[in-house]
Amino acid sequence: MTIRDIIQVIETFAPLSYQEHYDNAGLLFGRPEWEVKGVLLTLDATEAVLDEALEKGCNLVIAHHPIVFGGLKKITGRNYVERVAIKAIKNDIAVYAAHTNLDNVRAGVSAMMAGRLDLTHTRVLDPKRELLRKLFTFVPVADAEIVRGALFAAGAGHIGKYSECCFYHEGTGTFKGAPDTDPYVGKPGERHSEGEVKVEVIFPAWMEGQVVQAMLKHHPYEEVAYDIVKLENSYAEVGSGLVGLLPEEMDEMDFLRLVKERFQTGCVRYTPLRGKKVHKVAVCGGAGSFLLKQAKAAGADAYVSADFKYHEFFDAENQLIIADVGHFESEQFAVDLFYHILTENFRNFAPLKSTINTNPVNYL
Ligand SMILES: [Zn+2]
Known part of the structure; x- marks a missing residue:
C-alpha cells in the first residue's frame, strides 16, 4: 500500500477541491509512491508527533491542520514549523493534511x-454553491440503459439520500460523418437520423474526470455528443x-x-x-x-x-x-474520523492515534 492509496481514500471522502482558498491541505512532505510502513493520526503534526511517528515506525503522519500554511521561504529551524519540515525530510516521514476540505463535507x-x-x-x-455540474448526453435508445448504469457507477446521480437520479426523454438526433468516419449507425457521407435518448445527470464537479470517462467508455458512438453545464445550485452536502x-x-x-x-x-x-x-x-x-x-x-x-x-x-x-x-477541543475528534475512514477502507491495516495532546492552550 502506497501513500497515494491512502490519499485517494481520504480525498474521496473529503475532496481537496472542497478546501477554502486560503488553505494548504494535501501532501505537505513525502512522495505519493512511498510504501506505507505505518500511519499516525493527529490534529497537529508537531515535532513531538513526528518523534512519536519515528518511535512507532510510522512514515506517514495524517493531521487535520496543515503545519505548512503560509509558505516557507527559509528552512533554518528557527521556528517549530521549520523544525518539523527538517525533521520530516531528514527522516523520510510523509505529512499529509485534510483541513477545510474535511470541515466542509457533511460527514466531516x-x-x-x-x-x-x-x-x-x-x-x-452554510452550503456551498457552484460545486455541481450537469451532464447531458445523447445515446441510441438501445444503449441508454448501459450508459445510464455506467454514469451511476461512476458516482453521478446523487441528490441528498437518493441515488441513481437522472432524467431522460426520447427524441431524434441527426449527424453526417465525414468519408473517413466509422459511424456506429448510418453511413459515412450521408445524413442519418437516429432515435436517441437524452440523458441528464447531476454530479459534483470533482468527479468530472471519472464521470466523462465512464460515459465515453460505454457510449457506442465514435464521436460522443455531450454537454457539461455548471450549476448555480447550492450543494447541501458540502x-x-x-x-x-x-x-x-x-x-x-x-x-x-x-x-x-x-x-x-x-x-x-x-x-x-x-x-x-x-x-x-x-x-x-x-x-x-x-x-x-x-x-x-x-x-x-x-x-x-x-x-x-x-x-x-x-x-x-x-x-x-x-x-x-476551544479550538483543539472542537476539532479533536477529527482524529477519530481519520481512523474511521481508513479502517473502513483498509480492513487489514490499523492506523495509530497519536497519544500526544498537541493543544497549545491550557486552562488554570
Ligand atoms: Zn482548526
Whole structure:
C-alpha cells in the first residue's frame, strides 16, 4: 500500500477541491509512491508527533491542520514549523493534511461534533454553491440503459439520500460523418437520423474526470455528443457547520454542562443566558465566528464553536447562546474520523492515534 492509496481514500471522502482558498491541505512532505510502513493520526503534526511517528515506525503522519500554511521561504529551524519540515525530510516521514476540505463535507468534522451532542435532523449550515455540474448526453435508445448504469457507477446521480437520479426523454438526433468516419449507425457521407435518448445527470464537479470517462467508455458512438453545464445550485452536502436538534430540549445550564463534558474541555466561554430551553444547536469546528449569522438565521438556540473574540460575543444579540469550547477541543475528534475512514477502507491495516495532546492552550 502506497501513500497515494491512502490519499485517494481520504480525498474521496473529503475532496481537496472542497478546501477554502486560503488553505494548504494535501501532501505537505513525502512522495505519493512511498510504501506505507505505518500511519499516525493527529490534529497537529508537531515535532513531538513526528518523534512519536519515528518511535512507532510510522512514515506517514495524517493531521487535520496543515503545519505548512503560509509558505516557507527559509528552512533554518528557527521556528517549530521549520523544525518539523527538517525533521520530516531528514527522516523520510510523509505529512499529509485534510483541513477545510474535511470541515466542509457533511460527514466531516462538524458531523463529529454533532455526534458528540447526539444531534439529529442535521443539515449543513452554510452550503456551498457552484460545486455541481450537469451532464447531458445523447445515446441510441438501445444503449441508454448501459450508459445510464455506467454514469451511476461512476458516482453521478446523487441528490441528498437518493441515488441513481437522472432524467431522460426520447427524441431524434441527426449527424453526417465525414468519408473517413466509422459511424456506429448510418453511413459515412450521408445524413442519418437516429432515435436517441437524452440523458441528464447531476454530479459534483470533482468527479468530472471519472464521470466523462465512464460515459465515453460505454457510449457506442465514435464521436460522443455531450454537454457539461455548471450549476448555480447550492450543494447541501458540502459547506461549513451543521445545525440539528438535541434529542430533547434542555435547560441552558444543563446544555452547557453537557457541552463541557462531551467536548472534554477545561473551559466553556458562553454568552448571557436567555432563559429559554435549548433544542436546535449549530456546530462548527475551529474558528467559527464567521458562521454566527447563519447559525442565527437557522434559528439555533445555541452555537458551539471556538475562537470567538471579545467583541464577537456581543454579536449573539440574545438570539442564541455562543458556547466557545476551544479550538483543539472542537476539532479533536477529527482524529477519530481519520481512523474511521481508513479502517473502513483498509480492513487489514490499523492506523495509530497519536497519544500526544498537541493543544497549545491550557486552562488554570
Ligand atoms: Zn482548526
